[in-house]
Amino acid sequence: xxxxxxxxxxxxxxxxxxxxxxxxxxxxxxxxxxxxxxxxxxxxxxxxxxxxxxxxxxxxxxxxxxxxxxxxxxxxxxxxxxxxxxxxxxxxxxxxxxxxxxxxxxxxxxxxxxxxxxxxxxxxxxxxxxxxxxxxxxxxxxxxxxxxxxxxxxxxxxxxxxxxxxxxxxxxxxxxxxxxxxxxxxxxxxxxxxxxxxxxxxxxxxxxxxxxxxxxxxxxxxxxxxxxxxxxxxxxxxxxxxxxxxxxxxxxxxxxxxxxxxxxxxxxxxxxxxxxxxxxxxxxxxxxxxxxxxxxxxxxxxxxxxxxxxxxxxxxxxxxxxxxxxxxxxxxxxxxxxxxxxxxxxxxxxxxxxxxxxxxxxxxxxxxxxxxxxxxxxxxxxxxxxxxxxxxxxxxxxxxxxxxxxxxxxxxxxxxxxxxxxxx
Amino acid sequence: xxxxxxxxxxxxxxxxxxxxxxxxxxxxxxxxxxxxxxxxxxxxxxxxxxxxxxxxxxxxxxxxxxxxxxxxxxxxxxxxxxxxxxxxxxxxxxxxxxxxxxxxxxxxxxxxxxxxxxxxxxxxxxxxxxxxxxxxxxxxxxxxxxxxxxxxxxxxxxxxxxxxxxxxxxxxxxxxxxxxxxxxxxxxxxxxxxxxxxxxxxxxxxxxxxxxxxxxxxxxxxxxxxxxxxxxxxxxxxxxxxxxxxxxxxxxxxxxxxxxxxxxxxxxxxxxxxxxxxxxxxxxxxxxxxxxxxxxxxxxxxxxxxxxxxxxxxxxxxxxxxxxxxxxxxxxxxxxxxxxxxxxxxxxxxxxxxxxxxxxxxxxxxxxxxxxxxxxxxxxxxxxxxxxxxxxxxxxxxxxxxxxxxxxxxxxxxxxxxxxxxxxxxxxxxxxxxxxxxxxxxxxxxxxxxxxxxxxxx
Ligand SMILES: Cc1cc2nc3c(=O)[nH]c(=O)nc-3n(C[C@H](O)[C@H](O)[C@H](O)COP(=O)(O)OP(=O)(O)OC[C@H]3O[C@@H](n4cnc5c(N)ncnc54)[C@H](O)[C@@H]3O)c2cc1C
Ligand code: SF4
Ligand code: SF4
Numbered sequence: 001x002x003x004x005x006x007x008x009x010x011x012x013x014x015x016x017x018x019x020x021x022x023x024x025x026x027x028x029x030x031x032x033x034x035x036x037x038x039x040x041x042x043x044x045x046x047x048x049x050x051x052x053x054x055x056x057x058x059x060x061x062x063x064x065x066x067x068x069x070x071x072x073x074x075x076x077x078x079x080x081x082x083x084x085x086x087x088x089x090x091x092x093x094x095x096x097x098x099x100x101x102x103x104x105x106x107x108x109x110x111x112x113x114x115x116x117x118x119x120x121x122x123x124x125x126x127x128x129x130x131x132x133x134x135x136x137x138x139x140x141x142x143x144x145x146x147x148x149x150x151x152x153x154x155x156x157x158x159x160x161x162x163x164x165x166x167x168x169x170x171x172x173x174x175x176x177x178x179x180x181x182x183x184x185x186x187x188x189x190x191x192x193x194x195x196x197x198x199x200x201x202x203x204x205x206x207x208x209x210x211x212x213x214x215x216x217x218x219x220x221x222x223x224x225x226x227x228x229x230x231x232x233x234x235x236x237x238x239x240x241x242x243x244x245x246x247x248x249x250x251x252x253x254x255x256x257x258x259x260x261x262x263x264x265x266x267x268x269x270x271x272x273x274x275x276x277x278x279x280x281x282x283x284x285x286x287x288x289x290x291x292x293x294x295x296x297x298x299x300x301x302x303x304x305x306x307x308x309x310x311x312x313x314x315x316x317x318x319x320x321x322x323x324x325x326x327x328x329x330x331x332x333x334x335x336x337x338x339x340x341x342x343x344x345x346x347x348x349x350x351x352x353x354x355x356x357x358x359x360x361x362x363x364x365x366x367x368x369x370x371x372x373x374x375x376x377x378x379x380x381x382x383x384x385x386x387x388x389x390x391x392x393x394x395x396x397x398x399x400x401x402x403x404x405x406x407x408x409x410x411x412x413x414x415x416x417x418x419x420x421x422x423x424x
Numbered sequence: 425x426x427x428x429x430x431x432x433x434x435x436x437x438x439x440x441x442x443x444x445x446x447x448x449x450x451x452x453x454x455x456x457x458x459x460x461x462x463x464x465x466x467x468x469x470x471x472x473x474x475x476x477x478x479x480x481x482x483x484x485x486x487x488x489x490x491x492x493x494x495x496x497x498x499x500x501x502x503x504x505x506x507x508x509x510x511x512x513x514x515x516x517x518x519x520x521x522x523x524x525x526x527x528x529x530x531x532x533x534x535x536x537x538x539x540x541x542x543x544x545x546x547x548x549x550x551x552x553x554x555x556x557x558x559x560x561x562x563x564x565x566x567x568x569x570x571x572x573x574x575x576x577x578x579x580x581x582x583x584x585x586x587x588x589x590x591x592x593x594x595x596x597x598x599x600x601x602x603x604x605x606x607x608x609x610x611x612x613x614x615x616x617x618x619x620x621x622x623x624x625x626x627x628x629x630x631x632x633x634x635x636x637x638x639x640x641x642x643x644x645x646x647x648x649x650x651x652x653x654x655x656x657x658x659x660x661x662x663x664x665x666x667x668x669x670x671x672x673x674x675x676x677x678x679x680x681x682x683x684x685x686x687x688x689x690x691x692x693x694x695x696x697x698x699x700x701x702x703x704x705x706x707x708x709x710x711x712x713x714x715x716x717x718x719x720x721x722x723x724x725x726x727x728x729x730x731x732x733x734x735x736x737x738x739x740x741x742x743x744x745x746x747x748x749x750x751x752x753x754x755x756x757x758x759x760x761x762x763x764x765x766x767x768x769x770x771x772x773x774x775x776x777x778x779x780x781x782x783x784x785x786x787x788x789x790x791x792x793x794x795x796x797x798x799x800x801x802x803x804x805x806x807x808x809x810x811x812x813x814x815x816x817x818x819x820x821x822x823x824x825x826x827x828x829x830x831x832x833x834x835x836x837x838x839x840x841x842x843x844x845x846x847x848x849x850x851x852x853x854x855x856x857x858x859x860x861x862x863x864x865x866x867x868x869x870x871x872x873x874x875x876x877x878x879x880x881x882x
Pocket of ligand 2: 479480481489515533
């Protein structure tokens with residue numbers, strides 16, 4: 001016996017979650033298996049579709065218009081513009097706490113580095129911070145959180161020529177937390193609104209935070225904090241702090257570990273649960289059985305290999321960071337099915353001398369046909385019932401183009417939907 | 425720096441990517457007093473994903489979190505031989521959530537277990553109240569063994585107010601909690617009275633005949649019942665036996681001691697090893713005869729599967745790990761459990777709406793969704809997941825006077841979800857989580873095996 005389903009999705013990142021969701025919406029019996037947590041916890045939680053062309057032109061106003069002129073190898077070209085749009089509507093339905101669906105154009109969001117970033121979807125918590133909004137802005141940094149130096153970020157933003165005045169101030173987070181407190185510690189404190197000591201008096205955390213900011217506020221109409229305002233109830237926290245201050249409050253997306261990424265992951269897992277899919281996380285898929293078709297795959301649990309079988313499979317194991325693509329001295333490879341990963345023979349051709357140069361390896365990943373089936377070295381599909389989605393795919397450079405989440409969502413959607421249609 | 429900056433991909437070469445390749449087993453105790461703080465530390469690239477999972481760091485200002493306890497502490501130790509283990513490692517509850525998080529396969533809980541072992545062995549005062557208290561809590565089996573001889577007296581004495589006050593004042597065991605009740609008849613007494621293995625063989629054969637299977641089919645499992653289902657909740661053990669027999673499995677209940685879970689969490693690796701030796705030796709013999717080891721407590725299966733081979737080097741230890749399964753998981757793999765549950769229904773006492781909590785140690789084995797996904801198809805019962813927070817008790821952690829408040833704070837989210845859930849009966853696989861659920865909500869708590877029994881066994 002084996003654990004059975006119609007569609008088996010391998011990988012629990014943005015690509016895998018969207019695949020599984022799309023397949024479940026098609027009515028398939030879906031099972032998602034994932035090893036560890038996805039790169040979402042490290043990403044900003046913003047959903048970029050396309051911010052710059054591969055040649056570096058941009059920021060792009062309308063990402064969809066630019067898609068047809070991308071190189072043919074690009075995953076967006078494989079699935080087509082319509083699919084990218086459909087995939088984003090699936091995302092919009094699944095994650096109602098995100099905004100941006102009202103327009104085709106990219107929104108411009110301030111980042112924790114003080115730059116402005118073109119993005120297609122953003123958490124509701126970031127929306128009062130849009131750079132196109134002309135209200136004057138106060139950014140508030142937390143002394144203990146060195147990743148967000150508010151005056152510095154404000155100066156950077158100002159230098160980009162934003163249409164508003166922006167200032168940065170730094171406060172001590174109420175409650176005397178340890179200097180390297182985890183973001184989840186701040187979030188929990190605000191979620192539960194537990195009392196903290198402020199100058200000898202016990203005050204609920206949300207109010208205490210507002211009290212710290214209040215004297216610093218001049219006539220700004222909005223206040224931005226690093227993204228630490230709660231895990232379970234971010235909306236209520238923003239409202240409470242905003243009410244105390246009489247302004248709109250927003251969060252600036254942060255680097256790893258990222259609460260917006262974590263919240264997004266939670267939202268997608270709940271949507272998947274609601275759609276009736278089975279989910280198993282914690283153990284890797286390590287092996288498979290089959291020749292032209294994959295018959296079953298094996299999940300390893302402490303030495304035991306547990307068979308899982310399905311009619312159709314989706315490979316969404318991520319790129320170098322997610323562990324879907326790996327490299328050693330001899331080359332670059334995909335570790336589960338050993339799908340072919342095109343790459344330069346010579347290791348020295350993989351990257352450029354400059355740290356942020358145009359590195360080949362950034363585009364490494366499996367190549368597919370238009371149906372997202374991975375191709376072998378002679379361009380035949382590796383397996384008839386395997387599709388690939390997300391950053392395991394090659395042919396694009398998410399960091400340079402600002403297209404990471406968009407590609408994962410679009411290809412995840414296409415792979416999941418097609419897998420389900422074929423399994424039915 | 426832009427937020428989508430290219431991560432340092434080239435330098436990042438994890439030790440255990442997608443595993444399949446194994447770590448060299450390291451024996452940290454007791455042959456060497458050189459507690460090896462694993463090479464896995466080098467694969468940490470400081471993404472802090474582990475820190476976002478730690479329930480203790482979320483509520484405890486003094487706890488620096490898993491990244492510090494594991495990889496950073498090792499780096500410190502490597503650069504400075506005299507660097508002592510930081511005493512904060514004793515605040516880690518060994519929920520092992522961080523283990524599940526790390527994208528680059530750093531064996532965090534193993535590092536914490538090792539560090540605790542070193543701390544307790546080399547830095548902790550063996551005459552301190554804390555050490556004695558921890559040792560008593562960790563050796564629950566011993567207390568339970570004596571208590572079970574006089575269950576009524578023990579039930580009374582353990583929860584006798586003045587005695588509990590003294591325990592709190594002198595030993596630091598919180599008086600907020602009720603000690604679990606001891607059963608009048610232990611699981612093993614029941615098992616022996618019922619006719620042990622011989623009876624089980626007969627029952628299994630009869631079931632196989634009913635099901636049209638070959639009567640001599642080779643279906644047999646060795647039950648690791650653990651302390652709790654033996655002394656406190658024998659109904660779970662009985663359900664396990666009856667469900668397995670119903671599927672035609674012959675059950676044996678070999679000699680066994682505590683799984684060691686509470687000992688790992690208290691750095692008592694020497695105690696844990698003694699118990700592990702007995703368990704591994706009896707289970708590995710059975711594995712050679714074609715048995716699989718089955719546990720109904722998810723911390724027990726976790727110990728046998730993961731902590732043993734990570735910490736000890738005992739003959740047969742890997743074989744036992746590979747052949748250990750959680751009770752419901754095994755049936756999902758080997759039987760059409762889903763189909764049988766779909767075709768079944770329950771009425772009577774267990775026709776209930778259950779508020780289900782997945783224990784951290786089931787999460788780590790990828791079993792956190794199992795009960796909800798299985799029982800949502802069962803007629804007559806409903807099951808609702810009460811969220812992914814930790815229950816907060818983490819075995820002995822929530823029994824310590826100084827940790828009680830934190831333990832309740834961690835559990836708060838679960839209590840709230842339980843309150844909002846439709847059902848007023850709880851369900852979980854872990855006996856200490858059950859204790860916490862009951863304590864925080866007043867609900868009665870059942871084990872999935874009990875519901876399976878009600879659905880599948882007449
Ligand atoms: C630091 C950082 C910042 C980013 N910032 C942005 C941003 O601002 N905007 C944006 O749009 N995008 C951003 N991205 C990119 C975006 O987050 C990713 O492109 C996208 O989330 C990738 O999703 P994925 O599902 O393809 O892969 P991943 O998220 O990598 O998920 C892969 C999953 O597969 C699992 N897996 C791997 N091997 C196995 C196996 N053998 N068996 C089972 N499971 C396995 C992994 O455990 C993991 O859960 C950023 C990424 C990073 C790393
Ligand atoms: S085992 Fe649990 S308590 Fe300990 S560091 Fe890891 S996540 Fe935190
Ligand atoms: S999750 Fe792993 S790599 Fe990231 S900080 Fe923790 S141990 Fe290091």
